[in-house]
Amino acid sequence: MINIREVARLAGVSPATVSRVINGTASVSEEKRQRVLQAIEATDFVPNEVARSLFKRSAKTIGLIIPSIRNPYFTELAAKLDELATQRGYRLFLHNVGYDLDQEWAALQQLEAINADGAILVPSSNDDRADQRELSIPLVVLDSDFNGPVSAYLYCDYYQGAQLAMEHLVDCGCREIVCIRGPQSTFSGRSRYVGYRDYCLEHHIRQRVVDCDYDFNAGLAMTEELLERYPKVDGILACNDIVAISTYKILHKRNIPVPDQIQLIGFDDIAFSSLISPELTTIHQPIDDLASLAMDLVLRQEERAVKGGRHILPVTLVQRETTKRKDA
């Protein structure tokens, strides 16, 4: 740790002069003042008690770091975390890092620098190693399952979700089910696909896969490709609701009746999936429970908050209007 003596040495002044500059107790020549400020800057010197008291006075703060504010799943999660933080007397600082790992790490460091009470991170990718670095504040990682020195990992059982979705499509009479799988570098994309794959292996179903980003326009393009590659498709498991909505759009444009000719299921249960017409069948993630547990864990108000603990929440199938059971 840098102390006031080293700052003084670097600035070529006495420790008393550094004190005077910091506290404004007595006049110091502008030239010396500048040298002291430069030395403070250069050494990253922070009088500890001041820093602590400064930030103690600022509102109690939790940081939330998400990869994209344009994705409704993340904004719904943020909205819920925000409500919970407010209820508990904390303020939520939201950092949108746009899938940029440097920015993600910079945001974590900034939260540490302002002595935030904790950080909740949704990593940009599963290869991301931000959670491998030591932070002095509690860190809860969502939607990721690797092991680092963080307070807790928290995610929904996507593998189970994909299996529920497949089971449902089979119950609906589908025989040619295509999986539009998300980015395999993400935990959600990977584990959903593996759930689909294992279901196919177990039930001797041929895998039919197209790859797609978590993005509406990508969904439009991949649906066109899917229809060309698998003309007999009668069931589609989309990697998330946004992509499912884009899939529906193409089917609607081509006058392919849903669910009569092709049944469609999404993933996440974002609010929009029940607002559109027809309403989307999807796999529900318990976003409220996820947010609530994340907040408990990051504030260490939860006895399960052991270092590196994993918490996996179950998902459920929500049948709406884009699928229809055979017997219905």
Add this chain to the structure above:
Amino acid sequence: MINIREVARLAGVSPATVSRVINGTASVSEEKRQRVLQAIEATDFVPNEVARSLFKRSAKTIGLIIPSIRNPYFTELAAKLDELATQRGYRLFLHNVGYDLDQEWAALQQLEAINADGAILVPSSNDDRADQRELSIPLVVLDSDFNGPVSAYLYCDYYQGAQLAMEHLVDCGCREIVCIRGPQSTFSGRSRYVGYRDYCLEHHIRQRVVDCDYDFNAGLAMTEELLERYPKVDGILACNDIVAISTYKILHKRNIPVPDQIQLIGFDDIAFSSLISPELTTIHQPIDDLASLAMDLVLRQEERAVKGGRHILPVTLVQRETTKRKDA
């Protein structure tokens, strides 16, 4: 301004002791240290240079305060501002204040306390007086038109937008046009309604109005009421796209063909309005231009950034699939 002597007096110690506690230069008894820290806390004493250098070292920061992160219009605006801030080497702190004026003001004060480079505020209501208070950082207010000591006001021409929408519905042959108007305490709700009202007055059209919050569920309920109160309705001007999507949902459930029996137009042009099927006709707000000008103004990189300046951006009609011109 509080100085170190007053802190010392309050703590019942010498100024030198306060210095020692702050700088950690020499040992101080725990009891005195606690008294000094309490006095620092009580007086809000911050050694100025330290505070400044501390925050100078933290990333350059712009604060954005929005009333609701669940509203896609605000998140699209936030996403764009975030991109712009990053491009310019700033970090965007997003504060979601949930239509709570106390929280709104607390967020502004916190941004001031951390010496943010500026704040962009979308007020919770037009009655809100946060922009009437003096802040030491630049403040740009969006979606509001009252006069306070802020750096700039910035909004889209909602009045013109409502007039464009009415003109279009009339061109489409509508004779019984109902306005689902938004909260009249908001600038957007008020000016959109006034645009509708003035168009009706000028063209001797009878006003047909129902009141609705900017909320999907409210939109469902108000559409049911609208159909009961105005059974001959053939055109609907919704207060925003979310409400328009809810209106479509009710019409779809009742098998009322859109646009053949009822034509429908939204407001905002959020991304979802072109993702759904059918695509929504709406009034486009130039969110990218709005964000770009807001960023220029708050960073004072824009010569028009005179205190209290107003900047009004034009809107445009985007015809999609929920309206149809007579001659088409």
